[in-house]
Amino acid sequence: MSRVRKDPRAERVARTLSETGRRPRLDLGRREAGPASGRPRRDPWREWAASLAGESDTGNGRKRYDRSQRQMNRVEAAHFARTRDGLDAVDVSPGQPALRVIDEPAFLVFAVVAAAGGRLSRFDRQVLGGARLLADAGEGGGAVVAIAAESIEGLGEAGADRLVVMPRASTQRERAEVLKAAVDALSPRHVLFAEEGDSADCARRLSVALGEPLFPDVEHLTARQAVRAIRNAGAEIGLAPPRLMTLGEDRARPYEDVPCEAREIEGGGEIASPDPAILSVEIIPGDPAKLALSETDFVVSAGNGVSDFGAFRDLAAAMKGTPGASRVVCDAGLMPRQAQVGASGTVLAADCYLALGISGAPQHLQGIAGCEHVIAVNTDLHAAMIERAGLAIVQDAQLVMPALLNLLKEREA
Known part of the structure; x- marks a missing residue:
């Protein structure tokens, strides 16, 4: 940030000479401005120059850019804004990314995440974003406590200030039991769940165990109000955010500010009495x-x-992925119609999508809009799928597929 944004109202006050009736007299030749507003003003040319990494190795004259430099500018801007507004501390060391630290929170907000496979899903990030919204809006500043069965990478970037690792429960009854012990020990102001599968079931079991009402399937969440649909979506009911809530999918924005600390703390309960009716769970x-x-x-x-397509099916089986196809392939009869991905086929909500030889028609891009990670293999550097992808391989898919198969066989050996 190289410049400070001007405050036009302060400038007008500084130029006012006197009041003559309803119309003030201004000295337009005066250049002294009033105090600056203090808000940072972006310099896009400086950011673009900072992201330049050099010329490409292909010799075609194209420049290479490091987009992480532009991301760092966003973090610096957030740090500047929080320091100016007197919010919680953000530690910034030279050469290190910013880190948001809340040493003594006024209250806690629980975010119960599933994190299947040790990774945060898109829905988990939305639950953490909703918890962050409630924590930042309270007086004195609160902290978000992620409740999970194991340590998870990327919790700080998702907005978690603390982490409580719960013992792995084999049934929902045991999970609700240990969660109730954590609620009794830490006394959070709010507890957020995802309105999906086991998380929704655990929320209802916890509500019964605590003897407190549950506000399920919240469609609109703000610092002052939680809203859900009633009467078969014919009406809505809103009230101040209660203690126990389940959040509907795509009803809250993920956290996108300065990474938080995600410090692990004690507070998880223990499974006192395993269910005798269950011998093993797999x-x-x-x-x-x-x-x-x-x-x-x-x-x-x-x-x-x-x-x-023989190599394609072998690759999909080796990578333990579900085969899909574009509309052109399905129209040609090379893949079944139920494998079609896109607005006229199946709209995905997968964690990862690997596109082999797909240029990226608008209808196909609509079908993968909900995918968290997209990997594209295409010979066209300017294809729409390459632009959408988080990782792009500019190469013929016929060469990439056997190379991936050989790499997987080497790892298994």
Whole structure:
């Protein structure tokens, strides 16, 4: 940030000479401005120059940019704004990213995350974003406590100030039991769940165990109000955010500010009495090739740039992904119609999407809008799918598929 934004109202006051009736007299030749507002003003040219990493290695004259430099400018701006407004501390060391630290929070907000496979899902990040909204709005400043069964990478970037690792429970009854012990020990002001699967079930069990009402399936959450639909979505009911809530999917924005501390603390309960009716619990994963596209977490999709569909199916099986395809491939009869991805096929909500030889038609991009990570393989550097992807491989998919298969075989050996 190289410049400070001007305050036009302060400038007008500084130029006012006297009042003559309703119309003030101003000295337009006066250059002295009043006090600056203090808000940072972005310099896009400086940010663009800072992200320049050098010329490309292909010799085509294209410049290479490091986008992380522009991300760092956003973090610095957030640090400046918080320091100016007197909010909680943000530690910034030379050469190190900013870190938001809350040493003594006035209250706590629980965010119960599933984090299947040790990774935060898109829905988990939304729950943490809703908890962050409630924590920042309270008087004195609160802290977000992530409740999970294990340590998870990226909790700080998602907005968690603390982490409580709960003992892994084999049933929902045991999970609600240990969660109740954590609520009794730390006394949070709010407890947020995802309105989905086991999380929704655990929220209702916790409500019964605590003897407190649950406000389920919140559609609109602010610092002052939580709103949900009633009467078959024919009406709405709103009230001040209660203690126990479940949040609907895509009803809260993920946290996108300065990374938080995510410090692990004690507070998790123990399983006092395992359910005697259950002898063992085992999670058996489904066959990815038989899962519906709307239910899977990883999709390997083929487009017009794939001609060897035998190698494509082998790659999808080796990577334990569900096969998908673009509309062109399905229209040609090379893949079944239920494998079509896009606005006219299946709209995905997968964690990862691998696109092989797909250029990225608008209808196809609509179908993968909910995917968290997109990997694209295409020969066209300027394809829309390459622009959408978080990781792009500019190469022929027919060459990439056998290379990936060989790499997977080497790792298994």
